[in-house]
Amino acid sequence: MKTRLTEMLGIKYPIICGGMMRLAYPPLCAAISNAGGLGNLTSAMYKDKAELKAAIQEVRELTDKPFIVNVTLLPGIVHGPEQYRDYFETCAEEKVPAMEIGGTPLNRYEDGKFFKKLKDAGVKLFHKVGAVKHGKHVAAAGYDGIIAAGVEEGGHPLNENVATTVLTPRMVEEVDIPVITTGGMVNGRSLAAALCLGAEGILMATRFINTHECKVHDKIYQEMINRQENDTVLYGNTIGLQGRALVNDSIRKVMEVEARGGGLDEILPLISGQYGDQIWLEGKVDTGLIPVGQSIGLIHDIVSCKELLDRIVTEAEDVLSENKARFE
Ligand SMILES: Cc1cc2nc3c(=O)[nH]c(=O)nc-3n(C[C@H](O)[C@H](O)[C@H](O)COP(=O)(O)O)c2cc1C
Structure with a gap:
């Protein structure tokens, strides 16, 4: 399965894991990347440069595949500007493959100095937004991709409450950079639907909780x-x-x-x-x-990340070809 997302990052499947506080640690991140998707390392779990650097190194010991680092620029998530500075500098120094930013657009944070630094380091930058106007802003700023987050999503959906089925094609109408859809994405039907809506891939979080590599009770x-x-x-x-x-x-x-x-x-x-x-x-x-x-309503089992991603892509291919057959 090839999309602008898989081509941009050199990954097998157009499936990203979203930031997950207290869950997106190196073993889960690497398992998703090894399975062909893009695993997530959530920065807010690390208190400073040394801790985040060690976590990035741990991911790199567990996989040689690309991964994405989440930084959420929202008040109260981390302790303050120093910690954000540590995160951005570390990601630039380590030349991480990609970053998922949430909250304040990075081009507006500290006059865009980290935005430029990360772009210069070759880091692919994605911003998670819940409104077309925000998508247009980040596209114009030079981001590499947009994560369009519908109101179905876990975490912090924007209070405009637009559903994934409308937000995704609206975003695709308005921006030229790749749009990744999130909110309610969970199986092969979701991936097939997202591609039909014009997305280049999906981002999921809740579904990844029920994998063997996500160590929960x-x-x-x-x-x-x-x-x-x-x-x-x-x-x-x-x-x-x-x-x-x-x-x-x-x-x-x-x-x-x-x-x-x-x-x-x-x-x-x-x-x-x-x-x-x-x-x-x-x-x-x-x-x-x-x-x-x-x-959560579509989660019925606990599987490995590899089983999950292989299954999603096989199901999506089946759904797409079954539907094509309806028109023949
Ligand atoms: C347990 C959990 C923790 C999350 N923590 C974060 C976070 O720290 N930062 C962030 O940007 N999004 C966070 N999110 C939101 C996800 O990254 C993603 O946008 C959203 O959950 C996608 O919807 P889905 O769960 O239906 O797949 C979290 C989601 C979950 C389920």
Whole structure:
């Protein structure tokens, strides 16, 4: 399967893993890249230059294939400008193959100095956006690709709430650089649909949780299989940072506080990532926010990254040829 994405990065399959705080560590990243996709290393888990450098080296010991580093330029994700500087400098020095930026466009951050540095180092830059106007901005700035994130996605969908099925073709109408679609992408049907909508590939996150190489507690794997597409909710609009999370006791509490007009001070402790390890490693599914997408409804098993990616591409090819046959 060849697309502008596979050609640009020299990867086998047009499938990227999205940033996943507390999950996208080197072993998962390398397993996805070894399976033919583009594994993700999420920078916010590393406190400084030395830690991120060591993580990049670990990925490189586990794979000789390309991978992508996520940096989310949002207030509260990392400790401050020094840490961001460390991330960008490290990625430029290490000449990482690609970066997934979220939040503030990198060309606007510190007068675009890191944007230029990374481009000069040959790093392919992708920005994750939820609106066409933002896509047009990053395309004009010289990014290499756009990740169009529909409202179905886990993490922080933009509050314009445009669905993947509309956002992707709208983005493709407006920009010339490759568009990667995300939000609800999970199997071969998703990949086939994304290609039909004009995308050059898909980005998934929630689906990668149920792989053997994503080391989570067995209760999490089971929860991912048991919960359905209507089991997530949007929260955070009252504080200007929308998110999507699995329905559980913690998110019910957040919704209750938001409904009665509780402020940032009351909400922030409830949505902070402090419970991450209890959730993922101890399987406490009612403690803290679990930032998954509606794609959870289409997760039915636990497989290796290789089985997953081979299966998605084979299914996509089958779906596309079955549908072609309908017109013959
Ligand atoms: C557990 C989890 C953690 C995430 N953490 C981040 C993150 O740190 N940075 C980021 O840009 N996106 C993050 N996201 C969002 C994903 O990268 C991606 O945009 C989104 O989940 C895609 O939708 P999907 O989950 O339906 O595939 C996270 C998603 C999940 C499921």
